[in-house]
Amino acid sequence: MVKSILLVGVGGQGTILASKLLTAGLMEAGYDVKMSEIHGMSQRGGSVSTHVRYGEKVESPVIELGGADILVSFEMMEALRWLSYLKKDGKVVVNNFKINSMPILCGLADYPAGILEELNEKTTTRVVDAAQEAEKLGNAKVMNVILLGTIVKLMGLEGINWEKIIRDNVKPKFIDINLKAIKVGMDLV
Amino acid sequence: MKKLLTGNEAIARGAWEAGVRFASAYPGTPSTEILENIATYKEDILAEWAPNEKVALESAIGASYVGARSLASMKHVGLNVAADPLFTVSYTGINGGLVIITADDAGMHSSQNEQDNRNYARAAKIPMFEPSDSQEAKDMIKEAFEISEKYGCPVLFRVTTRVCHSKGIVECGDRKNVEIREYVKDVKKRVPVPAHTPAMRDRVEERLNKLEEFSNNTLLNYIELHDTRIGVVASGCSYRFAKEVFGDCASYLKLGFTNPLPRKLMKEFASKVDKIYVIEEDDPIIENELKALGIQCFGKDVFPYQGEMTPDVIRKAVYGQAKETIEYDTNKVVSRPPTYCAGCPHRGLMYELGKRKNTIISGDIGCYALGFAEPYNAMDWSTCMGASISMAHGAQKVLNTKEDNNTRVVSIIGDSTFFHTGINSLLNVAYNKSNTINVILDNRITAMTGHQENPGTGYTLQGEKTVFVDIEALVKACGIKNVRVINPNNLKEVKEALDWAYSLDEASVIITKWPCVLKKLSEEDKEEFKDAFKTKCSVDSEKCVGCKMCTKTGCPAISFDKIEKKAKIDPNSCVGCEVCLQVCPVKAIGKVGV
Numbered sequence: 001m002v003k004s005i006l007l008v009g010v011g012g013q014g015t016i017l018a019s020k021l022l023t024a025g026l027m028e029a030g031y032d033v034k035m036s037e038i039h040g041m042s043q044r045g046g047s048v049s050t051h052v053r054y055g056e057k058v059e060s061p062v063i064e065l066g067g068a069d070i071l072v073s074f075e076m077m078e079a080l081r082w083l084s085y086l087k088k089d090g091k092v093v094v095n096n097f098k099i100n101s102m103p104i105l106c107g108l109a110d111y112p113a114g115i116l117e118e119l120n121e122k123t124t125t126r127v128v129d130a131a132q133e134a135e136k137l138g139n140a141k142v143m144n145v146i147l148l149g150t151i152v153k154l155m156g157l158e159g160i161n162w163e164k165i166i167r168d169n170v171k172p173k174f175i176d177i178n179l180k181a182i183k184v185g186m187d188l189v
Numbered sequence: 190m191k192k193l194l195t196g197n198e199a200i201a202r203g204a205w206e207a208g209v210r211f212a213s214a215y216p217g218t219p220s221t222e223i224l225e226n227i228a229t230y231k232e233d234i235l236a237e238w239a240p241n242e243k244v245a246l247e248s249a250i251g252a253s254y255v256g257a258r259s260l261a262s263m264k265h266v267g268l269n270v271a272a273d274p275l276f277t278v279s280y281t282g283i284n285g286g287l288v289i290i291t292a293d294d295a296g297m298h299s300s301q302n303e304q305d306n307r308n309y310a311r312a313a314k315i316p317m318f319e320p321s322d323s324q325e326a327k328d329m330i331k332e333a334f335e336i337s338e339k340y341g342c343p344v345l346f347r348v349t350t351r352v353c354h355s356k357g358i359v360e361c362g363d364r365k366n367v368e369i370r371e372y373v374k375d376v377k378k379r380v381p382v383p384a385h386t387p388a389m390r391d392r393v394e395e396r397l398n399k400l401e402e403f404s405n406n407t408l409l410n411y412i413e414l415h416d417t418r419i420g421v422v423a424s425g426c427s428y429r430f431a432k433e434v435f436g437d438c439a440s441y442l443k444l445g446f447t448n449p450l451p452r453k454l455m456k457e458f459a460s461k462v463d464k465i466y467v468i469e470e471d472d473p474i475i476e477n478e479l480k481a482l483g484i485q486c487f488g489k490d491v492f493p494y495q496g497e498m499t500p501d502v503i504r505k506a507v508y509g510q511a512k513e514t515i516e517y518d519t520n521k522v523v524s525r526p527p528t529y530c531a532g533c534p535h536r537g538l539m540y541e542l543g544k545r546k547n548t549i550i551s552g553d554i555g556c557y558a559l560g561f562a563e564p565y566n567a568m569d570w571s572t573c574m575g576a577s578i579s580m581a582h583g584a585q586k587v588l589n590t591k592e593d594n595n596t597r598v599v600s601i602i603g604d605s606t607f608f609h610t611g612i613n614s615l616l617n618v619a620y621n622k623s624n625t626i627n628v629i630l631d632n633r634i635t636a637m638t639g640h641q642e643n644p645g646t647g648y649t650l651q652g653e654k655t656v657f658v659d660i661e662a663l664v665k666a667c668g669i670k671n672v673r674v675i676n677p678n679n680l681k682e683v684k685e686a687l688d689w690a691y692s693l694d695e696a697s698v699i700i701t702k703w704p705c706v707l708k709k710l711s712e713e714d715k716e717e718f719k720d721a722f723k724t725k726c727s728v729d730s731e732k733c734v735g736c737k738m739c740t741k742t743g744c745p746a747i748s749f750d751k752i753e754k755k756a757k758i759d760p761n762s763c764v765g766c767e768v769c770l771q772v773c774p775v776k777a778i779g780k781v782g783v
Binding site: 010011023024027032033034035036037038044045046047058059060061062064065066067077078080081083084085086087088100101102103104105106107108109110111112114115118122123140 | 191193298299322350351354355356357358426429430432433497499500501504511512513514515516517518519521522523524525526527528529530556559562563564737740741743744745747748749751761
């Protein structure tokens with residue numbers, strides 16, 4: 001059975017490191033893994049997504065509409081933008097964190113209200129304060145690994161040796177804080 | 190050894206394993222990481238950034254002629270630039286294996302068009318490979334070099350965005366030591382003058398016949414029989430997408446070698462299945478070939494003519510609907526277009542240029558293309574690399590013939606794009622006595638593709654120090670007399686330079702020189718731009734009158750609190766470029782952390 005994880009956010013939020021660790025862990029666990037993301041201009045503050053799929057044999061690197069088992073959104077509005085990729089009974093993890101897009105910054109639109117209500121009404125949603133938790137750990141940037149922790153828990157991937165994965169893939173001075181971050185994430189959901 | 194690699198990383202690995210000795214490219218999404226990864230094999234491969242794709246391919250051809258396995262890589266539109274040598278190297282043939290990678294962008298994720306470069310393989314009469322994932326990308330590169338040398342011709346290797354930027358598990362091998370072949374002078378083969386070209390043309394045709402036989406028999410093209418009520422013909426990523434949808438409920442003709450197409454194998458497959466779906470991105474090339482063989486099939490009449498053939502697209506086309514999705518109010522979601530970063534050196538110019546009246550702005554390919562949008566509205570058009578200067582010239586020349594013309598045409602082009610194909614355009618401006626205003630946005634790097642060195646940065650792809658091209662001297666050498674170099678973060682300087690350029694009745698060039706905020710500054714940059722990105726700005730909310738002038742600079746670090754009616758600057762993203770500080774009419778923005 002192939003599982004699909006969709007990570008979404010805003011360019012620069014660190015979805016790439018989170019998905020790198022995730023796919024490394026899945027590969028270590030013996031799964032066939034495929035991952036897809038779009039590079040280029042969207043990285044300049046645009047909406048970004050990373051598709052991760054794993055199982056015995058994966059064909060498509062892309063998650064289809066209505067195909068994701070879990071949608072993890074690093075930014076609040078992005079959860080809603082990508083919601084149609086979620087399975088009818090899929091789970092949502094949404095970071096309680098807003099980034100205004102340019103139309104909002106320019107005053108041409110308002111940041112939408114009622115996103116969490118909409119998500120809660122339509123899906124099984126967990127709202128997490130990853131930014132706040134990251135600040136508590138002393139580095140706002142580990143928000144991404146906290147969110148990775150939520151995926152680990154909700155997808156039942158606790159059996160994978162994440163400590164080794166983090167040690168192998170993260171710069172030495174950031175290993176300890178990331179080890180704490182993944183644990184925090186797992187405990188949040 | 191197994192590794193999780195993107196298609197681009199896998200191509201680089203495959204090139205190394207194949208014994209490649211020379212590789213050249215110009216960066217372009219989705220192809221850029223191919224050369225970046227090849228460059229890491231410093232001991233074994235000479236890897237270079239060329240100023241453009243034509244130069245990259247020509248360098249690779251030269252390397253091949255003297256006997257080395259060589260490679261050039263580019264995005265799909267890059268092959269248009271390199272098309273001139275491509276068509277003729279097909280005639281002259283090669284010595285060391287030559288593989289040209291074209292990274293097509295079905296779905297136009299990062300490109301100005303959706304051209305299908307399989308057409309180039311057919312037009313230039315050269316073989317084409319199309320891998321469907323990372324493992325195949327690595328394996329097929331090695332095979333491509335073998336075929337190139339066996340048939341004495343260049344090989345086109347077509348990947349698409351989803352192959353380039355998707356990761357899969359790849360079984361890696363060792364490098365094959367391929368010696369540099371002996372160089373033997375042979376003008377009949379290498380000099381395409383009328384005395385030689387008819388024989389070359391014959392050889393091309395003979396080669397194509399042999400290659401079609403290869404295409405029918407190679408394991409790169411194969412039939413996979415399951416349920417025979419549906420037969421799918423697909424190449425590249427479309428094959429993976431189709432398998433995701435149909436699984437064992439269909440049979441497949443999987444094509445990895447797509448020029449020439451295996452007509453015998455296609456007929457055989459057609460005889461074994463009831464109904465054929467051709468699933469291909471971009472043009473109906475396989476479909477038309479099947480139809481020419483008299484085989485009935487469904488193709489672009491069922492599947493969309495544009496975009497990627499992802500599983501949901503296939504599902505919808507074949508079964509009438511995609512998987513069930515959660516219904517919600519999509520109108521609630523506000524768009525999130527890419528923007529200039531906080532501290533982007535393009536901001537100051539765009540802010541000033543967008544305000545000019547009676548102005549047409551001729552744009553180019555790079556981050557500055559985002560200037561077309563709110564809040565700058567500082568671009569009228571863009572076409573392709575280097576086109577800004579030449580299009581501005583043509584437009585201005587015609588406008589000048591109108592009696593009452595008061596419209597000036599301004600071109601905007603980045604440093605790397607100027608080196609790519611802008612120099613020729615500027616020669617034309619000087620030579621044909623234009624009076625356009627040309628701005629070269631020199632942010633000291635090839636930025637949009639993710640920061641590649643170029644002839645202006647002082648470093649090579651493999652990290653060696655090299656000469657710096659002096660853009661100002663180059664511009665003057667082209668024949669432009671009026672040249673100014675300015676700091677684009679200084680709005681007064683920008684405005685004055687523009688006023689000066691508008692006042693002239695001759696062509697001018699303004700070079701805005703300041704590094705990209707995301708650039709990892711070199712020693713030389715640190716020396717030249719001492720204060721860059723070391724401070725921050727903040728709003729004194731006592732003084733702020735809520736006029737929102739600062740938000741008109743389009744800086745993502747600035748937000749406006751509608752309740753308090755005050756502007757705010759996010760200290761985590763501000764780098765102190767001071768553009769907002771200069772537009773604030775009440776001096777409410779100040780510097781902190783000096």
